[in-house]
Amino acid sequence: MKPTDAELEILHVLWSNGPSTVRQVHDQLSQSREIGYTTALKLMQIMHEKGFVSRDDSAKTHTYTAAVGEDDTQRGLVSRFVETAFRGSASKLVMQVLGQHKASREELDEIKRLLNQLDHDND
Template sequence: MDMKPTDSELEILHVLWANGPSTVRQVHEKLSQSRDIGYTTALKLMQIMHEKGFLSREEDARSHTYAALVSEEDTQRGLVDRFVETAFRGSASKLIMQVLGHHKASRQELDEIKRLLNDLDRDS
């Protein structure tokens, strides 16, 4: 996927990743819990996402059910890759230093990071 979802599209994808295939009404109800969004806005966004290839749409007599065509992992990887390239000139270490320098990581998070680094070290 070359195109990256917008922030609003990403919110919709999060709902679909968490809840599976859903109608516009179901997605709208979830989004409305955290922000003010009109039903027609959610509908229009999901129609655009279908046209872009982010969502599939199953049509029956009463409603349309949408499902994510892009995986959460692939989408996150693409967004992180772009972010590292644009904000940190491709330097993953600058990103990590920035995050750890301004965010109090818990002992558990630091242990998980160490484990990931050890796994990467073993694989290379």
């Protein structure tokens, strides 16, 4: 199961800030878009039911923690995206991204290092 876009936004807040209350997540999300407190609460309750977050309800204010890792979640989303949008071709994805987005020198150097590492790992 993959998180929705709204759930992914909440996960980003939890990954960045660590365990947080609904109010803290809501305040963070409100800086970039309009979202009601009850909407954030409902989303986080649904995410708890789905297993995306854990909840500590030992105190009056419940604290939520990401129950899924950022790397694992990104890997799953990218894998599914490559399969559905690019028929399994990672090279088509990379070419599309590099053709649409001006990569910085640092990003290009990082991509080259990764490619070299992958090439050496396959030897």
